[in-house]
Amino acid sequence: MRRLAAIALCLLALAPPLAAQSNTAEMLQRAKGLYEQVEVEQALVLLRQIISPASPYVVSPEQRVEAYKYLGASLALQQGQVKRDSAVTYFRAALERDPFVDLEPQSFSPGQLAAFAEARNRTFAAAIRPPRLDTLVPGTGQITLQALTTHVARLRVELRAADGASRVLYDGENDGLREVRWDGLLGDGALAPAGRMELDVIGESRLVRLTDTATVYLDITRLHPPLEDTLPLLGTGDLLPEQYPTSVATGNLLKGLGVAVGALFIQAALSSGDLGGGSLLLSGAVGGAGALTGILSFSARQRDRGIPANIAENARRRADREGRNVAIRERNAERLRQTRLLVAPATGGAR
Amino acid sequence: MNRATWGTGAVLALALGCVPAPAYAQVGIRAVGVVALAEHRVNAGRGVEQASGTLLGAEGKLLIGSRMEVFVHAAGGQLNADSASADDRHVAEAEVRAAVLTVPWLALHAGVSARSYTTTLARQRWIAVRFGGEVRLAFVGGGVTGILRAEILPSVAVSGLERPNRAYAAGAGLEYRFGAVAVGVRYALERFDFPMVAGFARAEQMSSLTLHAGLELGGR
Numbered sequence: 421m422r423r424l425a426a427i428a429l430c431l432l433a434l435a436p437p438l439a440a441q442s443n444t445a446e447m448l449q450r451a452k453g454l455y456e457q458v459e460v461e462q463a464l465v466l467l468r469q470i471i472s473p474a475s476p477y478v479v480s481p482e483q484r485v486e487a488y489k490y491l492g493a494s495l496a497l498q499q500g501q502v503k504r505d506s507a508v509t510y511f512r513a514a515l516e517r518d519p520f521v522d523l524e525p526q527s528f529s530p531g532q533l534a535a536f537a538e539a540r541n542r543t544f545a546a547a548i549r550p551p552r553l554d555t556l557v558p559g560t561g562q563i564t565l566q567a568l569t570t571h572v573a574r575l576r577v578e579l580r581a582a583d584g585a586s587r588v589l590y591d592g593e594n595d596g597l598r599e600v601r602w603d604g605l606l607g608d609g610a611l612a613p614a615g616r617m618e619l620d621v622i623g624e625s626r627l628v629r630l631t632d633t634a635t636v637y638l639d640i641t642r643l644h645p646p647l648e649d650t651l652p653l654l655g656t657g658d659l660l661p662e663q664y665p666t667s668v669a670t671g672n673l674l675k676g677l678g679v680a681v682g683a684l685f686i687q688a689a690l691s692s693g694d695l696g697g698g699s700l701l702l703s704g705a706v707g708g709a710g711a712l713t714g715i716l717s718f719s720a721r722q723r724d725r726g727i728p729a730n731i732a733e734n735a736r737r738r739a740d741r742e743g744r745n746v747a748i749r750e751r752n753a754e755r756l757r758q759t760r761l762l763v764a765p766a767t768g769g770a771r
Numbered sequence: 772m773n774r775a776t777w778g779t780g781a782v783l784a785l786a787l788g789c790v791p792a793p794a795y796a797q798v799g800i801r802a803v804g805v806v807a808l809a810e811h812r813v814n815a816g817r818g819v820e821q822a823s824g825t826l827l828g829a830e831g832k833l834l835i836g837s838r839m840e841v842f843v844h845a846a847g848g849q850l851n852a853d854s855a856s857a858d859d860r861h862v863a864e865a866e867v868r869a870a871v872l873t874v875p876w877l878a879l880h881a882g883v884s885a886r887s888y889t890t891t892l893a894r895q896r897w898i899a900v901r902f903g904g905e906v907r908l909a910f911v912g913g914g915v916t917g918i919l920r921a922e923i924l925p926s927v928a929v930s931g932l933e934r935p936n937r938a939y940a941a942g943a944g945l946e947y948r949f950g951a952v953a954v955g956v957r958y959a960l961e962r963f964d965f966p967m968v969a970g971f972a973r974a975e976q977m978s979s980l981t982l983h984a985g986l987e988l989g990g991r
Contacts, residue, residue, distance in 0.1 A: 668911040675908040679917040682943035683958045687978070690941050692962050694974045695812040695819050702808060702980040706958035709945055710917065717910050727912065 444470060444477045448486055460494045467491045485521055488514035493528060496535040504535055511539030519545035519570050520597070540570045546623025546632040548577070550765035555643065557760055558604030558611050565589065568597045569623040569632075579638075580618045581606065594623075604761045611759060614642045616766055637766030644759040647752045650745045654737060660730035669721035676714015680707040799834035801953060803985025809862065811850050811888075813975040820857035822850035826864075830983060840870040840878065861889040868901060878905045880922075886977075893931075899938065900926040914948030918957065927963065932973070937964040944981075954984040 447466050454463035470479055470487040479487070492510035495503045514521045523536045549566040556563050567577045567590065575594035579602065580586045587607045589600040604612055617638045624631045687703030807826040812819055828846025835841070847863040868882020886897040903922030910916065924938035944957025958980055965973035 664912055672910045672912070675910055675917045676945075678908060679919065679943050679945055682919045686941040686943060686958065686960050690939070690962065691960055691978070692812070692964070692974045692976050694814055694972075695976045696821075698960055698976070698978045699810050699823075702810065702978055703943075703958045703960075705980050706943055706945070706956055709956050710943070713910070713915055713917075713945055717912075717915060721912055 444475075444479050444483050447477075448483055448490075451487070451490060455490055455494055458497075460497055464491065464494050467494065481517060485514050485518040488517070489521055489523070492535065492539070493523065493532050496532040497529070507532075507535045508539045508542065511536050512543045515539055515543045515545060515570055519547040519568055520549065520566075522597075541627055543570050544573065544623070544625040544628055544630040544632055545570045545634075546573065546575065546621045547634045548619055548621045548636050550636045551638060551763055553762075553764045555760050555762050556604050560603070561760075562601040562603050563763055565600050565602060565619065566597060567594075567600060567621045569594050569625070571595060572626040574624040574626065576620075576622045578620045578622075579606075579612075580620065581613050582615055582617070583613065585610065585613070587612075593626075604763075611642070611756075612640050612761060614640055616640070639764045639766045641762040641764070642759050643762055645755045647755055648748045650748050651741050654734075654741060659734045659737065660727070662727055662731045662734060663725040664721060664727060666725070668725070669718045672721055673714045673718035676710045676712070676717060679710030680714070681710075683707045683710065797834075797836055797989070799987065799989035801830075801832040801834070801985065801987040803830050803953060803955075803983040804828070805830055805844075805846055805981055805983040807846060807848075807979045807981040809848070809850060809977065809979040811860070811862070811975075811977050813973070815973050816971045817856050819854065821853040822857045822860060823853055824848055824850040824862075826862060826979070828864075830985075832987075834989070838872045840872070840880075841867070842870065842880070842882070843867045844884075858890045858892070863887050863889075866901075870905070876907050876909065878907065879903070880905065895932075896928075896930045898928045899924045901940070903940070916946045916948075918942070918944045918946065920944075920959075924961075924963075929963075933966050933968060935963040935965045935975075938962065948987065951986050951988055952984070953987045955982070957981050957983075 447470055451463045451466035451470070454460075454466065467487045467490055469475060470477075471484060471491070488510045492507045492514065495507035495510060498507075523533055525533060528536075545568075547568045549568075551563055551565055554563050555561075565577070567575060569575050572593065572595045575590060575592065575598060576588065577590040577598075577600050578586055578588050585606045585608065587602070587605065589602055590598060606612055617640055619636050619638055620633065621635075622631065622633050683703040683706040687698035687700060691698035805826075805828045807828070808823070809826050810821065810823040812821050814820070826846040826848035828844065828848075830842070830844045832843075833841040844866040845864070847861070850860050850862055852859050864884065864886040866882060866884035868880045868884075870878040870880035872878045880901075880903055882901045884897075884899050884901055888895045888897075901922045901924050903920060905918060905920040908917035908919070920940075920942040922940040924935075924940065927935050927938045929935070938961070940959065940961040942957050942959035944955055944959075946953060946955035958978070960978040961976065963975040965975070
């Protein structure tokens with residue numbers, strides 16, 4: 421029951437604005453009907469009600485722009501400079517709220533178009549339309565973006581990534597609507613990064629000393645097959661030691677001395693005393709060789725502790741890893757070459 | 772030979788027999804020529820007779836897998852009398868032994884050796900059963916191995932003599948490897964103490980300094 425009650429309350433809370441917007445839409449529709457039937461005075465009444473601050477109904481920005489547009493158009497049909505000036509004023513109000521507002525030449529008279537043109541000349545705004553959700557193949561495909569200045573101006577349209585990379589899509593003279601195309605690449609030829617991008621327009625009027633800017637945000641998503649991770653750097657556990665510990669030199673010395681002592685021990689202690697012992701010449705030769713080998717080995721290991729076999733094996737492992745990473749990078753590059761960009765108008769605030 | 776000596780030998784022989792053959796053996800071979808400066812001393816009751824000379828020979832080693840070896844040795848040469856009571860003699864010797872590496876630095880072996888001393892008057896033959904161990908001290912970072920060897924000879928048969936009641940051998944040496952080339956030097960001593968006969972105990976000893984050089988292919 422509580423849940424039902426909550427839902428009912430929500431519906432009640434939502435109902436009045438919906439009804440109000442609906443009323444505004446009906447009024448706007450009726451005003452347009454009266455305008456088309458050349459019942460201009462009656463149309464003006466309804467349109468003024470819509471834009472009035474005292475209007476009891478919610479008026480959306482689009483409805484307000486439409487009301488101003490038809491107010492201007494209705495007044496432009498009437499005789500007199502005052503009416504025309506008012507028409508221009510209402511057209512300007514519409515343009516200030518939506519620079520993209522326009523009069524279709526086939527639906528409006530030359531006088532109305534002239535008043536609207538004057539309004540455009542006296543009002544300066546630069547604007548950009550958020551793009552529609554679209555995908556493109558970078559480099560070959562294109563999406564179209566619409567920028568506008570209300571009258572003759574220098575226009576610059578620039579796309580910026582979060583990391584500072586940018587692409588100027590247009591920089592030059594402009595009057596009215598301009599369609600610019602973007603192929604998904606940045607100024608340096610790189611693919612646009614995934615994430616949020618900023619699309620800026622800067623207009624510098626040639627008629628009045630005004631500059632206007634506008635910004636919309638795009639969310640870029642890269643669509644491509646999943647990429648492989650490259651192999652991590654080889655850690656200490658993956659590599660063989662490339663140097664002998666310092667104890668190795670001492671160990672070699674002790675081994676050489678051990679052989680020397682062993683030879684002399686055999687000759688001195690294990691030979692028969694009854695036979696006069698053993699020959700020191702014979703054992704001494706091996707003893708000397710053992711001691712010399714130990715000393716030389718000790719010295720060699722002190723000078724050069726490198727382990728050539730391990731160094732070569734580690735180099736082979738590093739080369740193997742690099743080779744596999746090169747292959748992975750090539751496969752990833754191939755997958756990235758298949759990348760398509762999903763371009764969507766941003767929702768939420770700028771990141 | 773006493774029972775303890777035989778017991779030790781039996782244990783070594785058993786250890787050799789229990790070594791499993793490798794499933795597929797990596798076989799290597801070593802063949803070297805040897806030159807030995809040998810010295811023979813004997814006291815048979817007429818004072819110490821000493822003779823020395825050079826022996827020439829060859830050795831071969833078959834390396835089976837990482838744990839087994841078969842070693843053969845043959846050498847011969849002339850020993851010249853160094854003392855007045857000694858005679859010149861010709862020596863010929865041969866040995867075969869099998870070894871197992873219980874760990875990379877310790878080889879236990881068993882074998883048989885034969886030697887003959889030939890003088891102008893007579894020929895004396897020696898046959899010995901040998902059990903022993905060899906410690907191999909590999910020098911790190913180079914192809915050098917130090918060797919310390921000890922053997923007991925539990926059964927020695929000498930023509931015309933009683934069996935010695937104590938016989939052993941020991942040695943120390945170095946082996947150097949330069950790729951497939953193997954060279955080495957070793958000192959070895961064999962000692963035989965005979966039982967007392969007619970109030971005198973015969974003693975005999977053979978020592979040698981051996982140089983060898985050759986090739987080792989395959990194996991470890």
